[in-house]
Structures are given as structure tokens and as C-alpha cells.
Amino acid sequence: MRILITGGAGFIGSALIRHLLQNTEHQVLNLDKLTYAGNLESLASVANHPRYRFAQLDIIDQPQVRALLDEFQPEAIMHLAAESHVDRSIDGPSAFIQTNIVGTYALLEATRGYWQGLNEAAKQAFRFHHISTDEVYGDLHGADDLFTETTPYAPSSPYSASKAASDHLVRAWQRTYNLPVLITNCSNNYGPFHFPEKLIPLVILNALDGKPLPVYGNGAQIRDWLFVEDHARALLKVVTEGKVGETYNIGGHNEQQNIDVVRSICALLEELAPNKPAGVERYEQLITFVKDRPGHDLRYAIDASKIERELGWVPAETFATGLRKTVQWYLNNLDWCRHVQDGSYQRERLGATE
Numbered sequence: 001m002r003i004l005i006t007g008g009a010g011f012i013g014s015a016l017i018r019h020l021l022q023n024t025e026h027q028v029l030n031l032d033k034l035t036y037a038g039n040l041e042s043l044a045s046v047a048n049h050p051r052y053r054f055a056q057l058d059i060i061d062q063p064q065v066r067a068l069l070d071e072f073q074p075e076a077i078m079h080l081a082a083e084s085h086v087d088r089s090i091d092g093p094s095a096f097i098q099t100n101i102v103g104t105y106a107l108l109e110a111t112r113g114y115w116q117g118l119n120e121a122a123k124q125a126f127r128f129h130h131i132s133t134d135e136v137y138g139d140l141h142g143a144d145d146l147f148t149e150t151t152p153y154a155p156s157s158p159y160s161a162s163k164a165a166s167d168h169l170v171r172a173w174q175r176t177y178n179l180p181v182l183i184t185n186c187s188n189n190y191g192p193f194h195f196p197e198k199l200i201p202l203v204i205l206n207a208l209d210g211k212p213l214p215v216y217g218n219g220a221q222i223r224d225w226l227f228v229e230d231h232a233r234a235l236l237k238v239v240t241e242g243k244v245g246e247t248y249n250i251g252g253h254n255e256q257q258n259i260d261v262v263r264s265i266c267a268l269l270e271e272l273a274p275n276k277p278a279g280v281e282r283y284e285q286l287i288t289f290v291k292d293r294p295g296h297d298l299r300y301a302i303d304a305s306k307i308e309r310e311l312g313w314v315p316a317e318t319f320a321t322g323l324r325k326t327v328q329w330y331l332n333n334l335d336w337c338r339h340v341q342d343g344s345y346q347r348e349r350l351g352a353t354e
């Protein structure tokens with residue numbers, strides 16, 4: 001298949017591209033604007049792969065996107081491009097509305113024009129796969145409640161509201177124009193190449209520098225963590241075997257309180273990085289509780305039984321095995337982290353071909 005991936009220079013998109021090139025015969029075109037979150041260094045291992053191409057483009061630029069579609073003739077589009085950080089959406093929602101809502105609209109329209117020009121067989125086989133989040137469902141109150149594919153939408157932050165809006169647009173393009181769409185809503189991802197502003201990499205890198213490990217409120221928020229490579233495998237299953245018009249929830253059965261995530265990282269660092277910065281006796285002493293985020297959801301947890309039952313996908317990693325791999329990866333790849341932290345990743349457009 002020829003697959004166009006939007007947002008392929010981001011955390012999940014780059015994991016998906018590495019997975020596709022290493023484990024399938026598909027051709028990949030990565031369409032990415034390269035915002036602060038786009039990092040071509042995450043794709044250095046595949047930058048010269050004969051089945052990989054990169055195009056720097058904003059999804060909102062409908063004519064340019066349409067021209068790229070006409071030229072590449074994708075059989076599937078996997079749409080991951082988004083503004084994705086909740087804290088940034090609280091400080092400045094505008095980019096979230098632009099990219100996540102208006103950008104998804106522009107991409108849908110470019111896709112619809114391209115798709116309508118295909119022959120009947122190609123039209124039938126085509127897939128538009130929209131990658132979304134469990135945050136569209138709001139938060140859970142009962143200890144045993146889980147998000148299912150039919151849980152009503154109740155987003156809390158500008159980020160999750162913009163993703164909810166994009167999900168609605170994608171569904172409407174199927175109902176109204178018959179565009180063959182698939183939607184996945186996934187829980188919190190973690191793993192290699194995660195941007196250092198997110199909880200897990202932030203805690204690892206701050207701990208190694210002897211800096212405070214910030215925990216919102218009392219740290220009791222519960223998230224259901226999924227190793228990013230498990231997510232990439234799930235996305236491939238859905239785009240190739242999913243039923244048109246369906247939504248699939250993806251989760252790792254790994255519910256953890258934020259404070260326990262931070263403590264687990266500290267314990268792994270005690271073992272894997274025992275030479276601590278000056279003045280630090282135990283990494284845990286760096287834990288610092290900070291004022292809670294406004295509108296902070298307490299608990300997210302996914303019921304992933306539909307994708308397990310219908311498509312046979314199950315996560316390969318537990319939180320313990322995935323977190324160990326992640327901490328070890330950061331310890332082995334401090335250069336990648338430093339390039340993000342000092343901004344040099346944005347100057348070196350490694351692998352940029354268009």
C-alpha cells in the first residue's frame with residue numbers, strides 16, 4: 001500500500017513510520033509541518049529508506065495537500081498531525097483550533113476531492129484513518145468505569161475539545177459523503193522519542209539533572225498507559241483490517257496514578273543510573289507537588305475489548321516492561337534529548353527532501 005501519514009515527525013507518527021518500514025512492504029509519505037513537536041531526528045534510522053518520503057506541509061493548505069495526494073496516489077491516509085499538549089492548549093488554544101479542527105476539515109476536503117476522482121475499486125479500497133484520543137470522553141468517576149466506543153463525548157480541555165470536534169467532522173464526512181473512514185481513540189502513550197515536555201521523559205531528564213520532578217496536585221490522577229510501539233501495531237491492524245465507519249478504542253490495561261509513575265521511574269533510575277547528581281541521595285527526594293492544572297481530569301481508562309475481539313490486537317508490553325525499555329532508551333539517547341532541549345533539532349532538517 002501507499003500510505004500517507006500526517007504528523008509523522010511527531011512522537012507516535014515517527015514510531016508508526018519506523019514500524020511500517022521495518023515490518024511491512026508499504027510505501028510511506030510523511031506530511032508534516034514540523035512544528036516544535038516535529039523532529040526529523042526521530043526518523044534518522046529510516047530517512048534514506050527507499051520506501052520513505054518526506055514533505056514539509058501544513059494540513060491546512062488544502063490546494064498543496066490535494067496536489068500531493070494527486071501525485072502520490074495514496075491508498076490510505078493515517079491522520080496524526082495535531083497540536084497535542086494539554087498544557088499548551090490551556091496557555092494558547094488558537095493553534096489547537098486551527099490545526100486540529102480547521103486543519104482536519106481542510107484535509108478531509110482535500111481527501112474527498114482526491115477520493116471522488118478514483119475508480120470504483122480504488123474508492124472502495126481507500127481508507128481515511130483518523131487517530132484520536134480517549135480524552136474526548138472526559139473523565140471517569142466510578143472506580144470500575146471504562147471508556148467504551150459508545151461513551152458520550154465530554155471533553156474538558158481546549159485540546160480534547162478540538163480533538164472531539166475533529167472526530168465529529170471525520171464521522172460526518174463518512175455519513176454525508178461516504179468517505180471510508182476509521183477512527184481510533186487511544187489512551188496515554190509513552191516510549192522512545194517522546195518530547196521531553198511530557199510527564200515520563202520530563203521526569204527522567206529532570207532526575208538525571210537533579211532538578212525537581214513536578215507532580216500536579218496530589219498526583220492521584222489515573223492514566224491508562226500504552227507503549228507507543230503497541231499503539232503503532234494497533235494502528236496498522238485497524239487501517240488494514242478495520243471495518244469502515246467503525247471506532248476502535250486502544251488501551252494498555254495499565255492504569256497508574258501519576259505519583260506512582262514518577263516513583264516507578266525513580267526506582268528504575270536508582271538501578272540503571274546509580275551515579276546521581278551532587279546533593280541527590282535518592283531520586284524520589286526530587287518529587288515536588290505543584291498547583292494542579294485547571295480542568296484536570298481525574299481518571300481515564302480504556303475498554304479495549306473491541307479491538308482485541310474483532311482484530312486480535314493485544315498489547316505486548318506491560319507497564320513494567322515498557323517503562324524499563326523507555327528509561328533505558330532515554331539513558332542511551334541523551335543526545336536526542338539534548339538536541340530537543342537546546343533547540344538544535346529544529347535547525348537540522350535531517351532527511352528533509354522536499
Ligand SMILES: NC(=O)c1ccc[n+]([C@@H]2O[C@H](COP(=O)([O-])OP(=O)(O)OC[C@H]3O[C@@H](n4cnc5c(N)ncnc54)[C@H](O)[C@@H]3O)[C@@H](O)[C@H]2O)c1
Nearest residue numbers: 007009010011012033034035037038058059081082084189
Ligand atoms: N501522545 C499521546 O499520548 C496520544 C494519545 C492518544 C492520541 N494521540 C493523538 O495521536 C496523534 C499524534 O500524537 P503525538 O503525541 O505523536 O503528537 P506530537 O505532538 O508528538 O506530534 C504531532 C506532529 O504533527 C505535526 N503537526 C502539527 N500541526 C501540523 C499541521 N498543521 N500540519 C502538519 N503537521 C502538523 C507536528 O509537526 C508533529 O510532528 C495526535 O493526533 C494526538 O491527538 C496522542
